[in-house]
Amino acid sequence: MLPAFMARRFVVGTAGHVDHGKTTLVQALTGIDTDRLPEEKRRGITIELGFAEWQLDSETAVSLIDVPGHRRLVHTMIAGAVGMELVLLVVAADEGVMPQTREHLAACELLGIERIVVAVTKLDRAERELAEMAGAEVSELCAGRFSHEVVLCSARTGEGLDDLRAAVRRALATLEQPDPAAPARLSVDRLFTIRGAGTVVTGTLVRGSLQIGDPLRVVGPRGVHESSVRGLHVHDRGAQRVLAPSRLAINLASLDLTEVGRGDVVTTDPAVGTTQRFDARVTLLREVKPSASVEVYVGTARSPGRLTVLGREGEGEDERVFARLRLQEAIALAGGDRFVVRGSATKGPAGAVVGGGEVLDGRPPVARQKKRRVAALAALAARDATAAVRALVTEQAPRALAVKDLAARFPIDRAALVRAAEKLADKGDVVRVKDEGFVDRAALTKLALDARRAVAAHHEAHPFDPGLKLETLRQKLGERVGAAVAAEAIRLAARKSLEGAPLVVEADIAKLDGFVEGRGAVPGGPLDKVRFALEDAGLKGMGEFALTELIGQGPKEAKAMLAKLVRDGELVSTGGQWFARAAVDALRAKVTSHLGANGVLTIAALKEMSGLGRKQAIPLLELFDREGTTLRKGDDRVAGPRIKRAVP
Helix, strand or coil: CCCHHHCEEEEEEEECCCCCCHHHHHHHHHCCCCCCCHHHHHHCCCCCCEEEEEEEECCEEEEEEECCCCHHHHHHHHHHHCCCCEEEEEEECCCCCCHHHHHHHHHHHHCCCCEEEEEEECHHHCCHHHHHHHHHHHHHHHCCCCEEEEEECCCCCCCCHHHHHHHHHHHHHCCCCCCCCCCCEEEEEEEEEECCCEEEEEEEEEECEEECCCEEEEEECCEEEEEEEEEEEECCEEECEEECCEEEEEEECCCCHHHCCCCCEEECCCCCEEEEEEEEEEEECCCCCCCEEEEEEECCEEEEEEEEEEEEECCHHHCEEEEEEEEEEEEEECCCCEEEEECCCCCCCCCCEEEEEEEEECCCCCCCCHHHHHHHHHHHHCCCHHHHHHHHHHHHCCCCEEHHHCCCCCCCCHHHHHHHHHHHHHHCCEEEECCCEEEEHHHHHHHHHHHHHHHHHHHHHCCCCCCEEHHHHHHHHHHHHCHHHHHHHHHHHCCCCCCCCCEEEECCEEEECCCCCCCCCCCCCHHHHHHHHHHHHHHHCEEHHHHHHHHCCCHHHHHHHHHHHHHCCCEEEECCEEEEHHHHHHHHHHHHHHHHHHCCECHHHHHHHHCCCHHHHHHHHHHHHHHCCEEEECCEEEECHHHHHHCC
């Protein structure tokens, strides 16, 4: 037999109508009175969650959560139900099924709890036949919804308690052990400070494991706070390491009480965040109006919100809806979390509970195409990773489905989604975008054709430009899809396999294959006018204004033409002056010869050999300096590296 501290631990919670004896039964089973508040003692009802350790046997330890049964405290009951693996439903033999019996069962079902042990209590105050009728009534209520067993008992006399313990053991034996390697997760239901220790939070560790020293994140509407495990306590006993599921108190290091709140999530998962919007598959227990005002319960957090139906699946009793829930307050949640929705009206088969279900997308897109959104949600609900990736990529198009955004967002594991996306990329259905994610192939093809059209339009508008600046093209596309997808679209536009003229990228310019600058320039047109005018001007050159006037077009077009003639090697530009290259080449030859004979070139000598004034001579000398023909020393020039390299 295992010692108590090594026993496997479970989390079991009570449920049931007010004054049906939940707290009394817990005390009979554990010896602990979970009503700790003076008001609870005075009024004789449970107001806050109560907790007791129940050593069921030498190998089974149970954290027992006692919940309030009053209709005004159902929100506290739902918070306590977080992490329950088994529910101990308490029904008084002399009253049978009551309103909160139904409402609590509805909440448990919507939270995904599948197993119930029904304790028909107060057997000492009712005839057995009446107790059996109450048991049959609650069994009928559970049929088809829960795996359940009914036990008749009395907490006061002890009758039937051994049978109840045995029924609980049988139910617990069917539960699977959670994965201890999963990221730890606890939703805070209480918080306080201890002198000398600091901030302490309590909750049910529903996933993973924690040990002293582990780094933690506390996620809630106050933001994300980094902390670590300073201490762990399970039912007032210190522990070095705790496995889920378990009731747990965590002493948080370096965190003030004001930085934590009820409903916050304590986790080791770096991807868990807060949201004010999520999409889900919802079981509605009654119809709701469009954008109905509701109260949403996730973990131990709750917020007012609105529920909007996006689509439906199934029929009759099996019908469920896909819905978007918008919250007034941010709540920490992740894909796969269960939740409950309550309305203001209390009339109905489940009291104020109107529905609940599973979070399918914890960070849905703001703008949605309803048909595509519902297709993605249906695939996520079916746990079909391949279909989900297809639908999400299609919905996201032309932007990429970013890999960094997949963690904790959906109920399907990030690794499974990435594997499915990689297989689709290998088949060619989607396209990998380096360091980004995956994009729809059809959308990327359209974007590549858009890139070609943008370049073609630039050619049409600016025929004397060599092409569209690559950075400008990237920015135009990137505004719609992001930089990484824009770059991928440009690469696709350059492929000959894509029908039409491919894009050609040369240095920082993009042009269409076959494009020639200034094609169609007529003889005697603007280009020839510039050539002839500068040939006539010789070393006197011309300024940009005079050339623009000569060309007879706007400054932008004139600059494009002049830039083309420079690229073609026909003109030289320096100091705001333009010269025919032949004239500059002839002057360079004279300068080179002069330096060879004299070693030094003065400005006066340059003016004499060229017949130029200072206005033209200085810019030309500076040009020769830049290209290495000359080297300035004071006001004079000597042979530069270009001349020295040419000398044998």
